[in-house]
Amino acid sequence: MDKRSKPLILILVLIAFISALIAFWAVFLRDPAPVLPPDELPSLETNAIPTEEEEKMDQPEGGGSVNITYSDQVTISLADQTVGLYFSNPSRSNQSMVLEVIIQGVTVAQSGALPPGYLVETLPLLGTAKLSAGTYEGKFHVLFYDNAGGKAILDTEIPVTITVT
Amino acid sequence: MKKLIAILLSLTFVLSVSVCAGTIMPGYSEQKTVTATYRATDAPVYSVDITWGSMVFVYAKKSAGLWDPETHTYSNAVTEGWQYPVDSTSGLAANEIKITNHSNAEIGYTVTFAPSSTLTRSDTSYTLEKDTDTIATAVGTSIDNAPYKIARLVLNGETPSESFDVGTLNVTISTQ
Numbered sequence: 001m002d003k004r005s006k007p008l009i010l011i012l013v014l015i016a017f018i019s020a021l022i023a024f025w026a027v028f029l030r031d032p033a034p035v036l037p038p039d040e041l042p043s044l045e046t047n048a049i050p051t052e053e054e055e056k057m058d059q060p061e062g063g064g065s066v067n068i069t070y071s072d073q074v075t076i077s078l079a080d081q082t083v084g085l086y087f088s089n090p091s092r093s094n095q096s097m098v099l100e101v102i103i104q105g106v107t108v109a110q111s112g113a114l115p116p117g118y119l120v121e122t123l124p125l126l127g128t129a130k131l132s133a134g135t136y137e138g139k140f141h142v143l144f145y146d147n148a149g150g151k152a153i154l155d156t157e158i159p160v161t162i163t164v165t
Numbered sequence: 166m167k168k169l170i171a172i173l174l175s176l177t178f179v180l181s182v183s184v185c186a187g188t189i190m191p192g193y194s195e196q197k198t199v200t201a202t203y204r205a206t207d208a209p210v211y212s213v214d215i216t217w218g219s220m221v222f223v224y225a226k227k228s229a230g231l232w233d234p235e236t237h238t239y240s241n242a243v244t245e246g247w248q249y250p251v252d253s254t255s256g257l258a259a260n261e262i263k264i265t266n267h268s269n270a271e272i273g274y275t276v277t278f279a280p281s282s283t284l285t286r287s288d289t290s291y292t293l294e295k296d297t298d299t300i301a302t303a304v305g306t307s308i309d310n311a312p313y314k315i316a317r318l319v320l321n322g323e324t325p326s327e328s329f330d331v332g333t334l335n336v337t338i339s340t341q
Contacts, residue, residue, distance in 0.1 A: 060252035062219025063259075067267070069212040072340055154217050154262070154334040 035107040035126060037141070041096055041149035045112035049119050054092040064144055064152050066093040069119075074101060074138065074162040076108070081125045083109040085160075087140065091117035095152060099123075100141040103131070103162060108138075113145070131164050138162040212303075213272065213338055214265035214313075218257050220331055223248040224324035247320045258317070262336065265313040266300040273299045273339040276316040280332040287325030293318055299341060 059065040067090050075084040089097045093116040101109040101123065108131065109123040125131075139159050144152035227245035232238075249260040257263055264274050275297040284291070294317040301312040318334070 057214065057216070058255040060216065060218050060255045060257045060259075062221055063217045063252070063255075063257065065214065065216040065255070067212060067214045068338075069210065069267075071208060072211060073208055152217075153220050153331075154215070154336060156215060157335060157337045158211075159337075159339055 035100075035110055037100060037110075037143050037151075038098060039151055041145040042098065042112045045114055045118070045120060045123075047120050047122050047124075048112070048114055049121065051088060051090055051117050051119055053117070054090055057092050057094060059094040064095050064146065064154065066095050066097070066144060068093075068097070068142060068156065068158075070140065070158065072158065072160045074160050076125060076131065076162060076164040078125075078131065078133070078164060083123045083125055084121065085123065086119070086121055087111075087114075088119035089114045089116055095144040095146060096149075098143045098145070100143075101138060101160075101162070102141055103136045103138040107141075133164050136162045136164065209268060209270035209340070211270070211272065211338070211340070212267035214263070214267065214311075215336055216255060216257060216263040216265075217334065218249070218252060218259040218261045220318070220334075221250075221259055222320060222331070223250065247324075249317075257315075260318045260320075262316045262318075262334065263313055264300060264316070264336065264338075265311050267303045267308070267311050269302060269304050271299055271302050271341040273297070273341055274314065274316075275337045275339070277335045277337070278318055278332055279335070281330040283325055283329040284332055287322075289320055289322040289325050291318060291320050 057065040057067065069086075069088040069090060071086040076082070077084065083101055085101070087099050096113050096115045097111075098113060099109075099111040099120065100107050108126055110126065111120055111123055114120065137159065138161075139157050142156040142158070144154065144156075146152060225243050225245060225248050228243040230239040230242035233240055249258040251258045262276055266272050276293055277296070278291060278293055280291060295314060296316050298314050298316075300314050303311045306312060318331075320331075
């Protein structure tokens, strides 16, 4: 090894060491990126189930009118990586919805668009959720979107009991 | 020596790349096929209507009204302050949030308001009226006569500008 190549090799070793440290931090130490509610209406939720037709509610001009029908009991299967729930945006509503299931400030499931006339009974568990079996006090966070897909001035939260198995 | 260092560097690089490939990157969520199904029980069924006004308010300047030369009097005098136009279809004022309970159980609600930065920086204040309450079960009532409550966002003081965002509202529905 000549004297000129020695510093170069040392620099390369240092770069490789720093790369390995960054990789270790990314895997074991970094918090997963938070899942944020979408500002615009996403595409239709793949698990959405159509409901029966109903007469529309009266909607104030420039405002909104919705109905939400739900159970406050939620289950999570770690084996299947799914969230079991009942949440409906009946056809009498006038706004589309996006549902988030949140435990201790962490979003563990987020639906796609639920237009009026659709419900969900299952959602995929987000890969970022680190849960262990037990019962948790969580919440639904419901976002509303007008016909143009813009987020409404109002949103809703609903406390739920979540059983993880 | 050179060969040994080259081998070490190669190993470090390969390990770094393979470890990074298994990391969940920001904005990416792993999703799997859904198979579980929710089974309804005899637990309460919650069904709640939420209707909100336009939240577009009008600040009216004081006016004596229209002068009627026939009677030498004014009519339609305007008092200075915030006005909340009523929607003709729903009957709801622009500053109102109506919560209707169609559940077979009593519910509670809490309305909170996050003012916009324009409103926060101004001298205009706000109050929420009937922002938290309970609503009786719908059992024994008809659809058209379901129990409901109305909360109101009221502004106080002069308008900070001709047009501005008021803020955002949140309604928390709770079981009792």
